[in-house]
Amino acid sequence: MELSALHELIGKELAGELSAAEGEVLHAWLAQATAEERLVYEETKRYWHTPAPTTVTAADTATALQHLLTRIHDAEAEPRVVAFRPVAPAPWWRTRVAATLAALAVAGGAAFWAFQRPTSEAIIPLSFEEKTTTRGASAKVLLADGTAVWLNADSHLWFPKSFRGVQREVYLEGEAFFEVTPNKRQPFVIHLGAEQVRVLGTSFNVKAYQEDETMETAVVTGRVAFIRSGAEDATSADTLYVTPDQRAVYSKSTAALRRETINSQDYATWSRGGFVFQSTSLTEVARTLERHYNVKVQLANERLRHCRLTGRFRDQTLREVVSVLSLTGSFGFELTNDQLLITGPGCEPTSTVPTVGPSL
Template structure:
């Protein structure tokens, strides 16, 4: 492997968890070659992890390098290293390689700044607890944004893809455009479609990310897990979903599985309905917090496992809790901004 532009793009994709298996293997071999290589890798990784406010969702390695690493590197930052040799190696010539590395870094930064087109203005739609909204994107796609959620998108979609970034929950009705796929960036995955409708639930404090397809076909692309343990099953690069299927991805392991589901139930919130089907009370409590903008506490820890099956169509929070209390399983105390739920709890 030589220090040419493809190497740096591969390294950027490696940091972004978007490298292919072959690219990861080549970089792992390069890391295993010398301590100097590992020193450079750790140095750049530290630079990568420094917080930098992005102008756009990261779409490719060049953009990633430009925004995350390039602006932070100076000539003093580049250690003396030896690359993984290809063909013959000239002892004592390592300084030439180090100079080439510094030159490529600085030259690449300059080329990116001169040749990359001006980045479109980033738009941000954000909902607080207890609020929901509907957004029309520049391509005509419609988005229903749930409470406690954030959507970032450019003022105009340019280039080969229409990219947005989501934190929280949203329902997408994407305008069909086979020449410009629609891509949603999540913290743990990417979603790619041409034109379809689907729901995405990706709250940072939830244990799982869910993507549910109502119409069309969706490609769910999990980020590469930092380390694959022997107990974890092999993870496909892409999971394809069709109507009435959803993918559930664990946020800790990044493992994802597909399951059959009634898609309209999971997307009912956009029509002002809450549908729970054997939903643990811990998840119900989080949903009520976001939906009504109150703090919800379960008085007993074993209440968290109790399943709830119910549908609420536009009811107020007092009405919802009165209906739950009539089951005899739950009692509650509701003040201005606080809800405490009591009950016998569940052991299963």
Template sequence: MNYRTYNAEDFLFDESFRQWTSGTSPQATTFWEQWLTQNPDRADIVRQAQELVRALNEHYRDDATDARFTSELNRLMQLAAERRDAEVEPPVIPLQQPSWWRWVAAASISIVVGLGIWFYSSTLFPKAIPDSYAHLTKTAPIPLQEKVNTSNHTMNVLLGDGSLITLRPKSRLSYPKQFSKTSRTVYLNGEAFFDVVRNPAKPFLIYANQTVTKVLGTSFLVRAFEEEKAVTVTVRTGRVSVYTKQDFEKAQKSGLRRIEGIILTPNQQMTYNLNDGRLQKALVEKPTALIPESVSHEQVFEDTPVAKVFATVEQTYGVKLIYNEGDLSACLVNLTFLNENLLERLDIICETIGASYEVLDGQIVINSKGCK
């Protein structure tokens, strides 16, 4: 067998490799240690695969049978392949039922372990200043561990609660091995996609370049490089609240339950300008369907009230449409949709009923005098 061609997920399917990593077979240990000695250039990919196996074993515990292991991996790799064919940037792992193994579906994306952390920490990132990533992580109330992506590929980080972080190149993330009893707090310098396991009892907090993003369970992208003058948070699914760090901590100290911030829903984006300290909400440039399959099949509306068509659009994209339902009560439409994006669908609807629309504060306002 040509192990030279193996990538990280290929090693996962190899029983003897798993036995070596788990320390359950002396024969496997002898073989793989000898093979690694003969193939030192494959050391990095082997270490990546071993990290994945250990994480899987940790979650499976005593139920890590080879049959279940292989069955789960086959199914998840198939899902990952299907998603790769359908997805566009950023790579997103849909949030289904909370489960530790959702991260394995992204194993086809190279998971590169940052071996040069200490070297890069002194050359790529600035010294600690108040509210900086370095200062926040140094003064965190509990010990943290860090992942640094010094590669040109994304890196997947599995947290103790089962949440998955896809860390982009030149980015770093600090987080505790085990979260506290009341919250789940991480620190980001760079860009990462978060797929957070839902837990209303323990809010998930991301500190990133003078902002705090608070979620209960959802998927979203945060871009917060300290050398840049803006922070952006883009929501894929669920609901996210974004605050300035100053406002968030002031409210915490005063005991306020309600904090003024920006609430984002699917396909909305927040931009925080560090120069003027303003939080601005907008619609993402290319809204995506919450369930991609819903826009890949033909949708036919025959003599359908336009309000019902708008409701379908809202449900498909998670975007709020604001309009006067009374004015549009007499509008019946005959439409067929297939593969059109959100704005193209709105163009078709509005042209049909003689209306127009505009995007305001992350929402879409329909302007119409009604139908006669």
């Protein structure tokens, strides 16, 4: 749902044309809205029932709406382009919604409106700042409460300038290692689309890349709750608690949620310049190498996807890493400046390649 889609749902509700399915979407948004957002939502309804000035023309409405969108654009941490294109004749209420939004913008309500990335299920408050890392890069972010976040390559973190309300909330797309400042009165919540991770104060890793089939969180210290989509609180059957040397793994395709035993220190390795593979599929290894070294990785045949690797690496070049991997005898490789091609006969579906690589 984009910003315009949210406006349309509000307009349909006020016009009495909201379907049951659309009502569920709107109510889900309202359930996670902040007090400020709900206040402006109520103001929207009040403006709706206020007679519009008869002197307002369609051109005036379009100009006012353009002004609102410009203010939203200017308020974001990173600029985005707002594109306009001709549309089919709109329902009668759409012009009324535009006038309502324009009135709210004049009244100072533009700071309320949230935006949503096209591929995410979570609505992110407009006031949140965004930190982005590209492939081949990582970053450390210090949040207002003292929480430290190490952001892995090709990741996005949205966070407020200060934490207010009953929860400390951030949004993540990608991978990050968190050291959360303890605060029992204000839980720390990480939104991963429709899912979330909730803690009071602990250290743990969260991996939630959009292209991956799974989301996971691995705990180093403390206790973490992974809350599956649809759960209303942290005590329901849709919540899995994990403690040190455990990780929660959530399947996007099946919605299955499981607990696994792991070496938690392996999941803090990447924040110190290394990475660890533990019986990892070659498909996932390829994705890790792509993100870490900013290179395109391709597998020469489908059987290579069945191969699984175990190895530890730190502060090594891509050529050094793939050279070590090739010592297993199961792989070859061709490396150019911007592409790595992994070759070889591949593996049977249950094959596991022996441990390779130096200790960290």
